[in-house]
Amino acid sequence: MSIELKSVGKKFGKNYAIKDINLKIEKGEFFVILGPSGSGKTTILRSVAGLEKIDEGKIFIDNQDVTNLPPASRNVAMVFQNFALYPNKTVFENLSMPIEYMKKEDREKLIESVSKRLGIDGLLNRFPSELSGGQQQRVALARALVKNSKVFLMDEPLSNLDAPQRISARKLIKEIQLENSITTLYVTHDQTEAMAIADRIGIISNGKIVQVGTPEEIYDNPANLFIASFFGNPPMSIIDGKLLDIKGKIGIRAEDVKLGEGKFKGTIKDVEFWGDRYLIYISFNDEEIRAFSNVKFKIGGEINFDFKYKIIGE
Numbered sequence: 001m002s003i004e005l006k007s008v009g010k011k012f013g014k015n016y017a018i019k020d021i022n023l024k025i026e027k028g029e030f031f032v033i034l035g036p037s038g039s040g041k042t043t044i045l046r047s048v049a050g051l052e053k054i055d056e057g058k059i060f061i062d063n064q065d066v067t068n069l070p071p072a073s074r075n076v077a078m079v080f081q082n083f084a085l086y087p088n089k090t091v092f093e094n095l096s097m098p099i100e101y102m103k104k105e106d107r108e109k110l111i112e113s114v115s116k117r118l119g120i121d122g123l124l125n126r127f128p129s130e131l132s133g134g135q136q137q138r139v140a141l142a143r144a145l146v147k148n149s150k151v152f153l154m155d156e157p158l159s160n161l162d163a164p165q166r167i168s169a170r171k172l173i174k175e176i177q178l179e180n181s182i183t184t185l186y187v188t189h190d191q192t193e194a195m196a197i198a199d200r201i202g203i204i205s206n207g208k209i210v211q212v213g214t215p216e217e218i219y220d221n222p223a224n225l226f227i228a229s230f231f232g233n234p235p236m237s238i239i240d241g242k243l244l245d246i247k248g249k250i251g252i253r254a255e256d257v258k259l260g261e262g263k264f265k266g267t268i269k270d271v272e273f274w275g276d277r278y279l280i281y282i283s284f285n286d287e288e289i290r291a292f293s294n295v296k297f298k299i300g301g302e303i304n305f306d307f308k309y310k311i312i313g314e
C-alpha cells in the first residue's frame with residue numbers, strides 16, 4: 001500500500017504545525033521523517049493515522065482518499081510515544097487482541113516468536129503497570145509487529161530503550177517490514193537511527209519538508225545549511241568560504257579532513273575517543289573543524305591539515 005500526502009496543512013489555533021506537505025511513500029518503502037523537536041513530525045504521523053483532522057490537503061492510503069476516514073478504517077499498525085496499552089489486560093492479552101482471528105496455536109506461536117525477539121517473553125503474564133517504560137514500549141512495538149498490517153506508522157518507537165535494545169529492536173522492525181513488504185512511515189529525531197533504517201528520509205524543519213532523498217543522497221549533498229549542520233554524526237563542519245575565495249558557506253565532513261600535512265594550520269581544541277577512532281576539534285581562524293583521526297593528538301598542539309568540501313546553499 002502506498003501513502004500519499006497532497007498539500008497537507010494542519011493548524012493549531014492560528015499557527016501551522018505543518019504546511020504544504022507533499023510526500024509519496026511507495027508500497028514496501030521504509031520512509032523516515034527526521035527533524036528537530038517541535039518541527040511537526042508527530043503531527044504528520046497523527047494526520048496519516050487519522051488522529052488529527054487536517055485543515056488543508058488530502059491523504060491517500062493505497063490510492064484511496066482516507067482524509068475523512070476514522071483511524072479504525074485506515075488499517076494501519078501504530079506505535080506512538082505514549083504506549084497506549086490496555087491497562088486491565090496482561091501483556092499476552094494485549095498482544096493477542098489484534099490477532100484474535102488467528103487459530104489459537106498460530107497466535108501463540110507468533111506471540112512467542114516476536115516477544116522472544118524483543119526480550120519480553122518473560123513478561124507475558126504481567127499487567128502494563130508492572131512494566132518499566134522500556135518494557136511497555138517493547139510490548140507496544142510487539143503489538144504492532146504481530147498485527148497483519150500493510151502499513152506501519154511509528155513515532156519514536158525506540159525512544160525508551162537502551163542502546164543495545166534499540167539496535168536489536170530496529171533490526172527486528174526492519175526484518176518484519178522487509179519480509180512482509182510493509183509500507184512504513186517512521187518518525188525520529190535521531191539521525192543515526194534514520195540513516196540506519198531508511199530507504200528514504202524526509203527532513204522536516206518548521207513544519208515544512210526541506211529535503212527528501214536516500215540517506216546517501218542527503219549525506220553527500222545536504223540541500224541547505226540547516227541540513228548540513230544537522231545530518232551525519234558528526235554533522236558537517238560549516239565554515240566561511242572566503243578563506244578559499246568562495247562566496248557563501250562550505251561544509252566539511254570529518255572523514256574528508258587530512259591531518260598532519262596541508263596548507264592550513266590550526267590548534268587542537270579537544271579530542272574525543274570514538275572507539276574505532278578519534279574525533280579531533282580544530283580551531284582555525286575563529287572557526288571549528290572536526291576531523292576523524294586514527295591517531296590520538298595532544299590537546300593544545302598545532303596541526304597542519306587539508307580538506308575536501310562542499311559548497312552549501314542557504
Ligand SMILES: Nc1ncnc2c1ncn2[C@@H]1O[C@H](COP(=O)(O)OP(=O)(O)OP(=O)(O)O)[C@@H](O)[C@H]1O
Pocket residue numbers: 012013016017035036037038039040041042043044189
Ligand atoms: N495539540 C496541540 N495544540 C497546540 N499546538 C500543538 C499541539 N500539538 C502540537 N503542537 C505544536 O505543533 C508543532 C509541531 O509539533 P509536533 O508534535 O508535530 O512536533 P515533533 O516534531 O513531533 O516534536 P517532538 O520531536 O518534540 O515530538 C509544535 O510547535 C507544537 O508545539
